[in-house]
Each structure stands twice: as C-alpha cells, then as structure tokens.
Amino acid sequence: MIPDNSISEFIEETKTGLKILPVDMWLDARRVVSEAVVSHAHADHFNPGVKKIHCTPHTASLAIARYGTRLKNELCIHDFGETFVSGPVKFSFYPAGHMLGSAQVLMEFEGIRFLYTGDFKLRKDFSCENFELIACDVLITESTYADPFKTHPELQIAVNKLSDFQDHNILIGSYVMGKAQSITRLLHDHGQTNIRIHADILPFHKAYEKAGIFLGDWKVYDKHELKENSSLKIIVPPPYYHSYPWKKNLVKFFASGWDHYGARGNHVLPVSDHADWNELIELIDNSGASKVMTVHGDGEKLRSFLGEKSYSSNLS
Numbered sequence: 001m002i003p004d005n006s007i008s009e010f011i012e013e014t015k016t017g018l019k020i021l022p023v024d025m026w027l028d029a030r031r032v033v034s035e036a037v038v039s040h041a042h043a044d045h046f047n048p049g050v051k052k053i054h055c056t057p058h059t060a061s062l063a064i065a066r067y068g069t070r071l072k073n074e075l076c077i078h079d080f081g082e083t084f085v086s087g088p089v090k091f092s093f094y095p096a097g098h099m100l101g102s103a104q105v106l107m108e109f110e111g112i113r114f115l116y117t118g119d120f121k122l123r124k125d126f127s128c129e130n131f132e133l134i135a136c137d138v139l140i141t142e143s144t145y146a147d148p149f150k151t152h153p154e155l156q157i158a159v160n161k162l163s164d165f166q167d168h169n170i171l172i173g174s175y176v177m178g179k180a181q182s183i184t185r186l187l188h189d190h191g192q193t194n195i196r197i198h199a200d201i202l203p204f205h206k207a208y209e210k211a212g213i214f215l216g217d218w219k220v221y222d223k224h225e226l227k228e229n230s231s232l233k234i235i236v237p238p239p240y241y242h243s244y245p246w247k248k249n250l251v252k253f254f255a256s257g258w259d260h261y262g263a264r265g266n267h268v269l270p271v272s273d274h275a276d277w278n279e280l281i282e283l284i285d286n287s288g289a290s291k292v293m294t295v296h297g298d299g300e301k302l303r304s305f306l307g308e309k310s311y312s313s314n315l316s
Contacts, residue, residue, distance in 0.1 A: 002112060002137050002291045007311050010109055011140070013295060018116070018140070022109060023087040026050075027116055037091060039118025040102035041066065041177060054078060056093055058101025058211055062177060065207045080129070096120040097131030098273050099178030100208055106134055115287065116140040119296065121272070122279040123152070127185040127213055128178075138311070139289035143299035144274040145257060152257055152276045158269055159190040162233070165251045169232045172269060173241030173254035177204045179273055180235050181215055183255050186271065187233055188216025194229065196221035198236040226250070284309075 011027075012019045017036070018027040029036040032049035039045055039055075041062035046053075048067050052074045055063075060075045078084055080103070083092045088110070093103035098119040105116040115136035122131050145152075162170055174180045180201045187195050195218040197205060202220055209215060221234050230249055241254060257272030275283065280302060284292055293311045294302055303310040 001308075004291075004311055006110075006112060007114075007138055007291060007293065010107075010112070010114060011293075013293075018295065020089060020107065023089050025086055025089075027105060028118065035086075037105055039096065039105060039116070040099055042099070042119070042175075045118065048073065052076065054084065054091070056080065056101040056103050058207075059103070060101075061207050061211065062101060062204065065203045066177065080132075094132045094134050095129035097122065097125060097128065100128040100181070100211060100213060102128065102178075104132075104134060106136065112137045114138045114140065115289070117142055117283070119144070119274055120283075121275045122282060123155075125182055125185075125273075126189065127182045127208065127215065133283075133286055135288045137289060138291045138293065139284060139287050140293045140295060141280065141283065142274065143280070143294040143297035143302055145272070145276045146280055146294065146297055146299050146302040148277050148301065148305070150257075150277050152272050153270050155186060155271065156190065158271050159186065159192065161267065161269060162192065162253070167230055168249050168251045169226055169230060169234065171241060171250055171252045172233060172235045173238055173252070174201075174235050176201045176237050179255055179271075180237075181205060181208045181213070182273060183235055183269070183271060184215045184218050185213075188218075192233055193217070194232045195219070196225070196232050196234045198234070198240055200237050200240075201235060281305075 016031040017029040026033050026036040028039055028045040029047050029050055035052040036050045037054045041059045046063055048071055054076045057077050060077055078093055080093050090108040092106045096102040096104045096118050107114040113136040119142050124130055174183050197218055199220055253267045253269040255269040255271050291311045292306055292309055
C-alpha cells in the first residue's frame with residue numbers, strides 16, 4: 001500500500017489544476033502557467049495561454065485546428081510510449097480512448113508509478129486510438145460518471161433510438177471536436193445514411209481524416225436541404241442545436257451520457273466519450289493501483305466504494 005504522504009508530496013489538486021510538486025509543471029492546467037502536460041485537446045483541458053505544453057501529435061493538430069494563429073504556445077510533441085524527463089520525474093503518454101490523441105499520463109518518481117487517466121473510456125471507438133491498460137501504483141482518475149447507477153448502453157441500442165424516426169430529418173447536437181467525429185463514424189458503421197455536419201465541425205473532421213481516421217460518408221450541411229429531404233442526420237454544435245427553428249419534420253437528439261438533455265421535447269442519443277461506473281471499476285481492478293485519487297467530477301461515491309484504497313486530496 002502506497003502511503004498517503006507519498007502522494008501528497010508528489011501531486012496537489014488546486015483550483016489551477018493538478019500540480020506536480022517535484023517540478024514546476026501542471027496537468028491540464030485550467031489557468032495560465034509556465035508549463036503543463038496536457039491530456040487532450042478539449043477546451044477544459046487544453047489552455048491556450050499556457051506557455052509550454054507537452055502533448056501528443058494529434059492533440060497538437062486539433063489545437064491548431066481550433067485556435068489557428070492565435071495559438072502561441074511552445075508545443076512539445078511526444079508520441080505514445082515515448083519517454084520525456086523533467087527533473088526527477090519521468091513522463092510518458094498512453095492512449096486514453098476519449099478522443100483522437102487523448103492520453104493517459106504515466107509519471108514515475110522515486111520508484112512509484114503515478115497514472116493520470118485524463119478523460120477516458122474503455123469502450124472501442126473507431127474514431128480514435130483505443131484505451132491501453134497501464135500498470136500503476138497510484139491511479140488518478142476522472143470521475144465524471146462515478147455513480148453505480150450510471151452505465152452507458154451498448155452503441156447499437158443508442159443508434160436504434162433513431163430508427164423510430166427514419167421518415168424524419170434528425171438534428172443531433174454534439175460538441176464539435178471528438179464527439180462529432182465519433183458520432184459520424186458510429187452512424188456510418190450502423191448503416192445510417194444521409195449524414196450531414198455543420199460547417200463549424202468541418203475543420204475537425206478534416207483533421208481526423210488527415211490523421212488517417214475514416215469517418216464514413218458525410219457532407220457539409222446546406223440549410224436548403226431540409227426543404228427537399230426527409231431522412232437527413234444533421235450533426236450540429238450546441239449553440240445551433242438550441243437555437244434551431246422548429247420544423248414539423250425535424251426530430252432533435254442531443255448526444256450525451258446525461259439524461260437531462262432529453263428535457264423540453266428533445267431526445268437523448270446516449271453516447272458518451274467518458275467511462276461509466278463499470279469501466280471505472282474495471283480499470284481500478286486491472287491497473288494494480290493500491291491508491292486511487294478522483295478528479296474531474298464528484299468522486300464521493302467511488303471513494304466510499306473503495307474505502308482505504310481511496311486517496312482524498314484537499315482542494316486548495
């Protein structure tokens with residue numbers, strides 16, 4: 001069993017993010033810092049103000065697609081499995097299965113293996129690299145869906161929800177990076193046709209396809225198509241989903257693991273890019289970790305379930 005003081009002397013959870021104490025570096029810094037290790041390109045993990053960022057090649061390319069010339073960081077690119085060193089800490093990235101380029105961060109310090117999952121999922125996703133199990137002593141895991149009553153349905157079940165509306169145009173709300181590409185490929189793989197994407201999603205589809213990810217048959221949406229078709233599947237960012245004009249032959253789904261998106265006459269397409277409770281427990285059981293620290297979510301139920309195996313940090 002790893003003693004708690006060995007963890008508290010290595011990592012600290014703060015309002016800025018997770019600080020790696022033996023070096024002046026952060027994990028997924030939420031505020032501007034001098035140097036950070038970034039798990040993936042989503043905006044709540046990738047802070048474009050950080051001066052020096054360590055990340056995977058695909059995380060860098062997606063950040064460039066999002067920020068363009070506004071991105072002024074020094075990007076230090078590391079392939080999966082490659083080791084880089086800062087002071088007494090050895091770092092390496094491994095696939096997290098959350099989105100293209102998403103990484104778990106393995107940190108080795110004084111003989112202890114600390115593994116930060118970032119956002120992750122264990123389910124297979126053909127739009128990104130699949131999760132790779134890495135042995136560790138201390139697991140620092142996201143806890144977005146850390147509730148024993150929260151499990152994600154099989155993907156076929158999720159897509160089947162669209163089948164009741166095959167004679168309708170279907171509007172699917174989705175985040176532009178990661179989720180939209182996963183949904184596009186998922187629809188293609190399950191025989192859905194007439195897939196359209198909003199223009200704001202296009203740069204990220206292009207970045208995925210440039211990386212060699214096949215997303216299937218899709219086109220950029222033309223608003224005039226709604227007048228001429230009755231079986232489109234149109235993927236749009238949240239602002240357009242929520243402001244879209246009501247039309248008689250249009251059914252609205254929002255792609256999410258959260259049930260509350262089904263309010264006000266909408267439907268939920270239950271597809272998530274995060275681990276559910278069963279996946280969290282599977283990872284903990286197979287990782288070899290003797291201590292588990294929860295971040296990015298309410299981990300109270302998971303900490304209670306783990307008992308002495310849980311490490312509770314004090315947010316400062």
